[in-house]
Amino acid sequence: MFDFIGKKKYFFALSGLIFLIGIIGFIVNGGFNLDIQFQGGTLVEIQVTDQNIDTNKAQEIAKEATGKVVNAQHSYTFDVSKGNERIDLLVLSVSSEGKLSEEEYNNLVSAISKEFKVKEGAKIGLRDVDASMSKELSGKSMLAVFLACVLMLIYVWVRFNAMNGLLAGFASVLALVHDIGVMLVLYAVFRIPVNESFIAAILTILGYSLNDTIVIFDRIRENGTLLRKESLASLTNKSIAQTMSRTLNTAATTGMCVLILFAFAWYNKIDSIMEFILPLLVGMISGVYSTIFIASPVWVMLKEWQAKRKLASKPAKA
Amino acid sequence: MKGNYGVKSIVLIIIIGIMTYIALAGLQIPGTGVNIENVEANIRYGIDIRGGIRAVLTAEEGANPTDSQMEAARQTIENRLNNKRIYDKTLLLEKANKRIVLEIPYQVGQVEQDPRDAIEEIGMTAMLTFREVDPNKLDENGDYLPLDDKIVLKGDDIVTTEPELDQRTGRTIVRLHLSDEGAKKFETATERLVGKPLAIFMDDQFISAPNVQEKISGKDSATISVTGSTVEETAKEAKKLSDTINAGALPFKLVAKDLEQISPILGQSALDVIILAGLVALILVGLYILLYYRLPGIIADIAFIFAIVAQIMVIAYSHMSLTLPGIAGIILTIGMSLDGNVIIYERIKEEIRSGKTVKAAIDVGFDRAFTAIFDGNITILIAAGVLYFFGTGPIQSFAFTLALGVLLNFVTCISISKTLLQAVSSLKFAKNTWLYGVKGGKVNV
Numbered sequence: 001m002f003d004f005i006g007k008k009k010y011f012f013a014l015s016g017l018i019f020l021i022g023i024i025g026f027i028v029n030g031g032f033n034l035d036i037q038f039q040g041g042t043l044v045e046i047q048v049t050d051q052n053i054d055t056n057k058a059q060e061i062a063k064e065a066t067g068k069v070v071n072a073q074h075s076y077t078f079d080v081s082k083g084n085e086r087i088d089l090l091v092l093s094v095s096s097e098g099k100l101s102e103e104e105y106n107n108l109v110s111a112i113s114k115e116f117k118v119k120e121g122a123k124i125g126l127r128d129v130d131a132s133m134s135k136e137l138s139g140k141s142m143l144a145v146f147l148a149c150v151l152m153l154i155y156v157w158v159r160f161n162a163m164n165g166l167l168a169g170f171a172s173v174l175a176l177v178h179d180i181g182v183m184l185v186l187y188a189v190f191r192i193p194v195n196e197s198f199i200a201a202i203l204t205i206l207g208y209s210l211n212d213t214i215v216i217f218d219r220i221r222e223n224g225t226l227l228r229k230e231s232l233a234s235l236t237n238k239s240i241a242q243t244m245s246r247t248l249n250t251a252a253t254t255g256m257c258v259l260i261l262f263a264f265a266w267y268n269k270i271d272s273i274m275e276f277i278l279p280l281l282v283g284m285i286s287g288v289y290s291t292i293f294i295a296s297p298v299w300v301m302l303k304e305w306q307a308k309r310k311l312a313s314k315p316a317k318a
Numbered sequence: 319m320k321g322n323y324g325v326k327s328i329v330l331i332i333i334i335g336i337m338t339y340i341a342l343a344g345l346q347i348p349g350t351g352v353n354i355e356n357v358e359a360n361i362r363y364g365i366d367i368r369g370g371i372r373a374v375l376t377a378e379e380g381a382n383p384t385d386s387q388m389e390a391a392r393q394t395i396e397n398r399l400n401n402k403r404i405y406d407k408t409l410l411l412e413k414a415n416k417r418i419v420l421e422i423p424y425q426v427g428q429v430e431q432d433p434r435d436a437i438e439e440i441g442m443t444a445m446l447t448f449r450e451v452d453p454n455k456l457d458e459n460g461d462y463l464p465l466d467d468k469i470v471l472k473g474d475d476i477v478t479t480e481p482e483l484d485q486r487t488g489r490t491i492v493r494l495h496l497s498d499e500g501a502k503k504f505e506t507a508t509e510r511l512v513g514k515p516l517a518i519f520m521d522d523q524f525i526s527a528p529n530v531q532e533k534i535s536g537k538d539s540a541t542i543s544v545t546g547s548t549v550e551e552t553a554k555e556a557k558k559l560s561d562t563i564n565a566g567a568l569p570f571k572l573v574a575k576d577l578e579q580i581s582p583i584l585g586q587s588a589l590d591v592i593i594l595a596g597l598v599a600l601i602l603v604g605l606y607i608l609l610y611y612r613l614p615g616i617i618a619d620i621a622f623i624f625a626i627v628a629q630i631m632v633i634a635y636s637h638m639s640l641t642l643p644g645i646a647g648i649i650l651t652i653g654m655s656l657d658g659n660v661i662i663y664e665r666i667k668e669e670i671r672s673g674k675t676v677k678a679a680i681d682v683g684f685d686r687a688f689t690a691i692f693d694g695n696i697t698i699l700i701a702a703g704v705l706y707f708f709g710t711g712p713i714q715s716f717a718f719t720l721a722l723g724v725l726l727n728f729v730t731c732i733s734i735s736k737t738l739l740q741a742v743s744s745l746k747f748a749k750n751t752w753l754y755g756v757k758g759g760k761v762n763v
Contacts, residue, residue, distance in 0.1 A: 045581065047581070047583065077584060077587070078587065079583060079584075079586075079587040080587045080590040080591050081586050081587050081590050082587075087583060087584070087587075102434055105434070122581065122583065124579065124581065125579060125580055125581045126433060126577065126578065126579040127576075127577070127578045127579075128434075128574070128576070128577040128578075129575075129576045129577075130575040130576060132575065133374065133575045133576045140708050141708070143708070144704050144705065144707075144708040144709075147704055148700060148701055148704040151700050151704070152697055152700055152701075155693075155696060155697065155700065159693055196709065196710065196712070196713050197643060197713070199705070199708070199709070199713070200643060200705060200709065200713045200716050200717070203701045203702075203704060203705045204650070204698075204701060204705075204720065206697075206701050207697050207698035207699075207700065207701030207702065208654070208698065210694075210697040210701075211657070211694040211695070211697050211698055212694075214690065214693045214694045214697060215661065215690045215694055218689055218690035218693060218694075219690070221689075222686070242668070243664070245664050246660050246661050246664040249610065249660045249664070250653075250654075250656070250657045250660050250661075252606065253603050253606060253607065253652075253653045253654075253656045253657070253660070254650065254653030254654050254657075255653070256599065256602055256603055256606065256653060257599040257603060257649050257650060257652050257653035258650065258653065260595050260598050260599045260602065260649075261592070261595045261596075261599065261646060261649055263595075264591050264592070264594060264595035264598075265591065265592075265595070268587070268588075268591045270584075270587070270588045270591055270592075272366075272588065272642060273588065273591075273592060273642060273646065276643060276646060277646065280650070
């Protein structure tokens with residue numbers, strides 16, 4: 001049987017390495033790629049018929065029309081409902097300090113329409129977010145993640161009394177923090193836009209990862225009453241091994257769904273779905289990993305530390 | 319026992335079959351008035367798929383509206399949109415944040431309008447008037463036209479209104495509370511207009527035209543009776559009229575803090591792709607479980623079809639708007655929904671390996687797996703609950719489908735799967751442990 005607990009050093013080191021890469025990526029990329037929802041500002045999406053659009057030129061025209069710094073990007077996707085017709089979009093964005101007024105917006109649209117081949121009759125996409133809203137969203141998001149962690153800690157604490165609930169709760173929340181960390185690394189390194197899907201992805205993974213942890217802890221709880229003579233490490237190793245085929249099968253069925261979604265979104269270039277699904281996929285892998293290699297050994301370490309402390313305090317009292 | 323499970327199983331399978339049939343084809347029984355359309359016709363897609371406008375409206379800077387003022391504002395917006403014949407919309411009042419979330423899906427052939435102009439128009443301060451009307455001057459709908467020189471009361475003449483239960487009739491009426499000046503104006507007008515209609519307008523839009531019964535004196539004595547076919551409907555109408563009149567005293571303008579116009583071209587395409595992905599995921603996951611767990615796999619697949627069909631039916635018939643993340647949530651639960659079955663079947667395998675008979679293994683397997691499934695599902699529900707509470711539109715749809723999927727899966731797992739498996743296991747051929755995915759003999763601990 002594989003010694004999951006004994007080899008914990010290597011796995012802790014691997015996680016540490018991933019976080020290090022994330023920190024480097026964060027610094028190199030200059031922080032997260034905050035979407036308009038988290039930043040405030042105006043984003044205008046215009047459908048064009050030109051496949052090789054000159055974004056520098058668009059940027060200049062936009063600057064002239066509005067007098068503000070406008071970032072221009074070109075993106076495309078395929079319209080499956082119309083036999084994979086290619087859709088080209090010119091995406092213009094202005095950050096919060098420069099949110100466009102009514103007049104500037106009209107100037108911008110007419111200037112761009114003059115210079116580029118704008119698709120006739122196509123609707124223009126527009127997003128206009130007040131800076132106060134984006135601040136509120138960031139605050140709320142952090143609160144949501146924090147609250148979810150606290151609720152889960154309390155739940156594990158109450159339900160896993162037999163495993164010394166607080167320690168079990170602490171170990172599982174540490175694994176959750178690990179998963180959030182891994183997902184943040186992904187966002188920082190690959191510059192995935194941080195928007196509302198980000199919060200949805202993180203909370204889903206919190207639920208998924210803890211679900212995984214609980215199945216193993218449930219087995220430790222059960223084995224703990226059956227195998228009283230075993231050492232903690234061997235008890236935990238056994239429990240992990242016994243639940244391994246479940247862990248792998250569930251990872252396979254959920255992973256399959258997420259992979260298929262990702263593949264379809266990637267093939268058809270549907271960014272919004274890709275940006276949501278990729279973090280989920282990475283989070284799921286991290287969730288399975290953290291259950292086995294973080295939550296379980298940390299729980300064993302905490303229990304051993306507690307036992308030592310009890311032992312140490314006994315003679316002192318006597 | 320055997321017969322019991324057998325009968326239950328057959329009933330369950332028939333129910334699942336009928337549900338799947340209704341979901342796919344709908345149900346029409348001629349002559350009985352039963353007419354259920356299939357799910358496809360009932361699903362209401364969110365604006366990220368259909369395209370449209372979404373706006374988060376708050377009172378302009380400096381205004382500090384009360385809850386009832388916000389409710390009145392919501393009613394005003396609804397009236398204004400109805401007046402523009404925009405009936406397909408979602409209007410949500412978030413009392414805690416003092417904001418109104420408005421979603422208007424894109425209509426085919428809709429006149430192009432700058433969303434900012436549209437929202438500005440919708441959010442304008444409201445102007446309520448009570449006016450005398452000329453029965454000969456009607457618009458094309460047969461409603462009275464507003465006459466500018468016949469204004470009896472203006473918004474600020476009315477302090478507030480509230481729905482009230484009329485003790486004599488048991489029906490709800492609307493009571494008006496007028497200002498001193500308003501009461502005076504109202505007294506002279508009602509004296510003159512006994513037996514004639516006095517119409518209520520919001521801006522230029524006709525709301526209602528109650529007939530004046532008698533001369534009304536005093537600030538709090540005016541009431542308006544509302545007609546509705548039932549007591550409940552009357553109460554609803556009265557509340558609506560009261561909110562509308564209160565909105566007349568709306569002193570603030572609503573502005574968009576977050577405005578989004580989504581073009582409909584991308585959504586439809588994304589929908590087609592994601593549905594195809596969902597079908598592929600469904601088939602592959604179903605096959606995987608079938609091949610891996612064999613006999614119990616068939617049962618897991620039946621239970622799984624039930625859970626998915628039920629989930630889609632709830633979403634379709636509740637007319638909850640379904641967004642792209644919401645569909646992703648359904649697909650995700652396709653994978654997660656098998657977790658419960660996986661936990662149970664792995665447990666059953668273990669019990670068979672440890673030497674138990676198939677029947678005993680199934681009983682013990684379900685028993686011992688229960689706590690793990692229960693605790694595991696609660697955690698996902700916690701996450702979905704927090705997400706629903708904090709999220710907005712598209713994300714709430716995701717939280718909803720996720721939670722619904724998890725709940726349905728839990729229920730199916732401990733009821734349908736269990737009943738079916740117990741029924742099948744008592745059949746003779748089902749004693750072979752190979753059918754449960756256990757390799758002959760070798761114990762593997």
